[in-house]
Amino acid sequence: MxxxxxxxxxxxxxxxxxxxxxxxxxxxxxxxxxxxxxxxxxxxxxxxxxxxxxxxxxxxxxxxxxxxxxxxxxxxxxxxxxxxxxxxxxxxxxxxxxxxxxxxxxxxxxxxxxxxxxxxxxxxxxxxxxxxxxxxxxxxxxxxxxFRQVPQRLAAYLLQRLATSDRPDSITLDLKKTELAALLGTIPATLSRAFYDLNTQGILRVEGNEITICDRQRLQRLSEE
Missing domain, CATH: 2.60.120.10 (Jelly Rolls)
Structure with missing residues (x-):
């Protein structure tokens, strides 16, 4: 031991x-x-x-x-x-x-x-x-x-996770939605809306717990706003 x-x-x-x-x-x-x-x-x-x-x-x-x-x-x-x-x-x-x-x-x-x-x-x-x-x-x-809204906080979090991922454009979310929302200082409904908006804009694609970054440059710009 x-x-x-x-x-x-x-x-x-x-x-x-x-x-x-x-x-x-x-x-x-x-x-x-x-x-x-x-x-x-x-x-x-x-x-x-x-x-x-x-x-x-x-x-x-x-x-x-x-x-x-x-x-x-x-x-x-x-x-x-x-x-x-x-x-x-x-x-x-x-x-x-x-x-x-x-x-x-x-x-x-x-x-x-x-x-x-x-x-x-x-x-x-x-x-x-x-x-x-x-x-x-x-x-x-x-x-x-x-100073940041939820989409900006989410973008920064995803980029941080991407930096330690063994895949160039994909992340597996290993927190429950309630935990991720609490980490980002919001509620699950607002977090879901942020994911939906980023998905609709073509910045990322959500499939269960798998997140594929489709436009890393736009995600980076969003995180810096």
Whole structure:
């Protein structure tokens, strides 16, 4: 089990350049957790005991409005770390986290990790770099929600997915419509309308969960509006 944890941490951008002794100290405090699809890992306001690195599966971090509307703040995949803010303060979790599918997480307890930070400045620098990455993502999310309409947000999302696809012009949507709508800050009906409009305009073709990009240049221009 510890070997699997070590391999995952070594491949995580946050810890990939640690020396073997540094990595060994991290592995010594790490715990493997298994969560099933749609299980809540923590809720906003829960006492924060530590943070996580995704080993397998995907996790969504989100907030709910008073009316129950969900806004997904980020989706984390293998190698990603999340909830690191609790390593520095003693405040509750500022958002909720849920397993999108079967998930294996590496849990790093707060107090044990803080002890390592006091001993190793490299870890502190890496944690700050992770904070900066998450902050940039949140700033980008705020800009999108403030200044872009749903079609523009959808276009930007599809281009982002296309950049990591192993097919030049096709994407398989692996989120439910409700989850994708929450990620883009809208509701499923509005998202469906955006897909319909882009399909009608000949920019893309939708067949179930398969999206074929028919006019990448127009999609790019739309994303930049």
């Amino acid at each position: 510890k070997a699997g944890i070590e391999e995952c941490l070594r491949q995580s951008p946050m810890f990939s350049e640690l020396s073997p002794p540094q990595l060994g100290r991290l592995v010594a405090i790490a715990q493997l957790q298994i969560w099933q699809r749609q299980q809540i890992i923590f809720r906003k306001g829960d006492a924060a005991a530590g943070f996580f690195v995704v080993k397998t599966g995907r996790v969504k971090v989100f907030n709910l409005s008073a009316a129950g509307k969900e806004q997904i703040l980020n989706i984390f995949e293998p190698g990603d770390s999340f909830a690191e803010v609790v390593a520095f303060d003693n405040q509750p979790y500022p958002a909720s986290a849920e397993a999108i599918e079967y998930v294996e997480l590496i849990f790093l307890p707060r107090f044990a990790f803080l002890n390592l930070l006091h001993q190793d400045a490299d870890l502190s620098v890496r944690l700050l770099a992770s904070f900066a990455k998450h902050l940039r993502h949140l700033v980008s999310l705020i800009e999108d929600l403030s």
